[in-house]
Amino acid sequence: MGNMPFVVSMILVAIGFLTLITRRNLIKLAIGISIIEMGVNLFLVSLGYVKGGIAPIYTYAPPEARAMVFPTPQALTLTAIVIGLATTALMLAFAVVIYRHRGTLDAGKIRELRG
Amino acid sequence: MSVIVRTVSRVVAPVALAFGAYVIMHGHLTPGGGFQGGAVVASVVALLVVAFGCERWRKWTHVLLPLEDVGAMAFVILAFLGVGATFFRNVLAGSGGLFGAPVPQLGPNPGALNTAGTLPLMNWAVGFKVIAGLGAVVLLLALFGREDG
Amino acid sequence: MKRWLFLASLLILAGYFIAGGVWLRPFGEPARSEMDRYFIEHAQTEVAANNVVTAIVFDYRGYDTLGEATVLFAAVVGVALLLRRARG
Numbered sequence: 017m018g019n020m021p022f023v024v025s026m027i028l029v030a031i032g033f034l035t036l037i038t039r040r041n042l043i044k045l046a047i048g049i050s051i052i053e054m055g056v057n058l059f060l061v062s063l064g065y066v067k068g069g070i071a072p073i074y075t076y077a078p079p080e081a082r083a084m085v086f087p088t089p090q091a092l093t094l095t096a097i098v099i100g101l102a103t104t105a106l107m108l109a110f111a112v113v114i115y116r117h118r119g120t121l122d123a124g125k126i127r128e129l130r131g
Numbered sequence: 132m133s134v135i136v137r138t139v140s141r142v143v144a145p146v147a148l149a150f151g152a153y154v155i156m157h158g159h160l161t162p163g164g165g166f167q168g169g170a171v172v173a174s175v176v177a178l179l180v181v182a183f184g185c186e187r188w189r190k191w192t193h194v195l196l197p198l199e200d201v202g203a204m205a206f207v208i209l210a211f212l213g214v215g216a217t218f219f220r221n222v223l224a225g226s227g228g229l230f231g232a233p234v235p236q237l238g239p240n241p242g243a244l245n246t247a248g249t250l251p252l253m254n255w256a257v258g259f260k261v262i263a264g265l266g267a268v269v270l271l272l273a274l275f276g277r278e279d280g
Numbered sequence: 281m282k283r284w285l286f287l288a289s290l291l292i293l294a295g296y297f298i299a300g301g302v303w304l305r306p307f308g309e310p311a312r313s314e315m316d317r318y319f320i321e322h323a324q325t326e327v328a329a330n331n332v333v334t335a336i337v338f339d340y341r342g343y344d345t346l347g348e349a350t351v352l353f354a355a356v357v358g359v360a361l362l363l364r365r366a367r368g
Binding site: 074101116 | 160161162164166170234238239240241242261265268271272275
Binding site: 158159160161162164192196199200203206207210218219221231232233234237238240242246247248249250253254257260261264265267268271272274275 | 328339342364
């Protein structure tokens, strides 16, 4: 059970895929993609954890701390979070515009109404 | 929204603005940075839109979108400062001038604001960019479909 | 029918994910990483920053941040293009 954070993040990714497969509402699809992003971010951050480590910040760091967690996965996760935010904003904007033009958020109906 | 929401948001908005400015300003000392503080300030924009309606801020989208370009250009110019050595070279760190002081003490220390070279300036540039960009996105999403679309 | 196929493949995929999570290195004991050790030890002398993550984001790995800023810019421009009130 020592690997619980990895397993939890993978379960999050699986839940996101389940959402993508079973739901047809565009907003719910955006939520599923966000859940996948959160799972991947959690996985990345937990990959860099060192047992007993503190955050890699020296300001008022406890002197008795033995190690610092790896900073590079945290920096890359920061990048990934911002990119996820950008893609989420774009997805929601597309959903709003599609609802305006088609009057529905159902992905299947949008496909039928083409043209 | 109701009077309660408006009153509470009048109280909360300045505090959240100050917190966002703190997070951006101390990005090189404490957890946080330009993106996080910018997201905090953008959430203030969302709060104001929810509480007071978005019509009165319609003009602001035309201001915020160029402001985001200004932030991005400031970031790239700050990166070009070190082009004598390499792109993104931190020329100001340790130079003794603006933000050029060394850290007070190696290892755990209380931290000094005047350190880290171009990092605080880049934090402000990116924070400015994120404030303008996310604020514009929030405003555009709120304004879409109002009156004439 | 297609739905059940999807669900079965999803189950297999999730099984692979979770097995990978279980059989990964033990949590909290990552492989020795020279790069991270270098960043932690030299961030205070080279960048004079107390926050190692910010030092990586804006100094050591500045290109990543440049790409990130580009993506954010593209997303904001796309949202503005989609949602802006049509002129004229």
